[in-house]
Amino acid sequence: MQAPGRPDEDTRGGFEHGGWAIPFADDVSMQAMGTHISAQRGFLFGRRSYEDILGHWNSVPDSPFADALNNASKYVASTSTEPLRWPNSTQIAGDVPKAVAELKQEPGGDLNVMGSGVLIRSLLPHGLIDEFMLMISPIVLGSGRRLFEDAPRSPLRLVDSRITTTGVLIATHQPSGSAADGDVPES
Numbered sequence: 242m243q244a245p246g247r248p249d250e251d252t253r254g255g256f257e258h259g260g261w262a263i264p265f266a267d268d269v270s271m272q273a274m275g276t277h278i279s280a281q282r283g284f285l286f287g288r289r290s291y292e293d294i295l296g297h298w299n300s301v302p303d304s305p306f307a308d309a310l311n312n313a314s315k316y317v318a319s320t321s322t323e324p325l326r327w328p329n330s331t332q333i334a335g336d337v338p339k340a341v342a343e344l345k346q347e348p349g350g351d352l353n354v355m356g357s358g359v360l361i362r363s364l365l366p367h368g369l370i371d372e373f374m375l376m377i378s379p380i381v382l383g384s385g386r387r388l389f390e391d392a393p394r395s396p397l398r399l400v401d402s403r404i405t406t407t408g409v410l411i412a413t414h415q416p417s418g419s420a421a422d423g424d425v426p427e428s
Contacts, residue, residue: 282350283314
């Protein structure tokens with residue numbers, strides 16, 4: 242999941258494949274992302290993803306996502322003391338899973354996590370992820386940060402899938418129980 246959009250997006254750990262997802266972008270994937278972004282009540286971000294995603298889409302002329310991102314509420318898990326520079330942004334500090342659980346109780350729709358693998362992995366053990374929309378590209382990079390690295394076992398149920406014109410599988414999964422519930426299919 243590291244640096245899908247630009248060569249300089251995230252070079253941590255010497256990652257040299259930045260921009261790997263660009264050749265696979267098409268109207269189908271852009272429409273899926275646009276629909277997903279515009280249907281949200283707000284967004285949860287880690288600080289790095291917040292700065293990168295909003296910084297990028299606010300610098301793209303005629304950006305298809307800038308208005309939706311800027312107008313939505315943004316909740317940023319961060320220990321930084323730097324102010325949040327994009328409109329409608331609120332910092333979450335301290336017990337992030339507890340704060341997210343409280344946010345989820347508020348009315349008004351879903352909260353979307355974009356990027357932010359560390360944040361996702363911190364929420365997963367607390368049952369705070371209701372759905373994953375995964376865009377699986379037909380490429381093996383062999384290096385880089387992974388979404389489910391060191392994540393707990395979490396059975397998922399496929400609820401939707403489609404394939405783009407470039408072979409990207411857009412798979413939507415929801416949690417289907419836990420190993421403790423005995424709700425895990427036999428392998």
